[in-house]
Amino acid sequence: MASLRRSLEKLMVNAPKIAEEIKLSTEDVKKVFTQAMNHAENNKRKPAPPPPEGGISQSEGSRKYGVRQENISRWVSKGYIPVLLRTNREVYVDEAALAELVKRYQQDPGQGKKTIKLSEQTTWW
Numbered sequence: 246m247a248s249l250r251r252s253l254e255k256l257m258v259n260a261p262k263i264a265e266e267i268k269l270s271t272e273d274v275k276k277v278f279t280q281a282m283n284h285a286e287n288n289k290r291k292p293a294p295p296p297p298e299g300g301i302s303q304s305e306g307s308r309k310y311g312v313r314q315e316n317i318s319r320w321v322s323k324g325y326i327p328v329l330l331r332t333n334r335e336v337y338v339d340e341a342a343l344a345e346l347v348k349r350y351q352q353d354p355g356q357g358k359k360t361i362k363l364s365e366q367t368t369w370w
Contacts, residue, residue, distance in 0.1 A: 253282045293335050300329040300337040310347040320346060 256263065257278045264274040296302060303321070307314040320326050321338060325346055330337040 249285050250282060253278050253285070294330070294332060296337045297329045299340055301340040301343065302335045302337050304335070306338065306340065306343050310344065312347050312350065316350070317343065 257275060260274045260278065261271045264271040267274075293302075296305075301309070303314055303317045306312070306317055317326070317338070318336075320343075321328060321336060326338045326342045328336055328338055
């Protein structure tokens with residue numbers, strides 16, 4: 246975003262030359278560049294919302310508990326961990342359920358087999 250702004254600022258300096266080449270007034274060219282800068286400024290990426298109480302993002306959970314994010318994502322898709330909040334960029338899950346599942350997973354991580362077996366009576370949350 247900063248590079249776009251710098252590029253537009255450089256173009257503003259060259260506005261008279263550009264205006265002459267495309268047969269517009271310097272003011273019209275500057276107006277277009279100003280609108281482009283304002284548009285770029287107003288459409289910046291918004292920061293992610295804070296996690297809900299008792300929640301953690303999948304990426305943060307991966308770092309904190311030392312489990313691959315793909316595993317956490319799979320557990321979420323299978324319904325083993327409840328989703329508290331889903332945004333365009335993040336999925337926040339129940340941290341207590343994640344911690345319990347990671348604990349069980351690390352007891353017997355296995356390879357190429359189902360290592361998390363849920364029975365009908367098991368409740369994660």
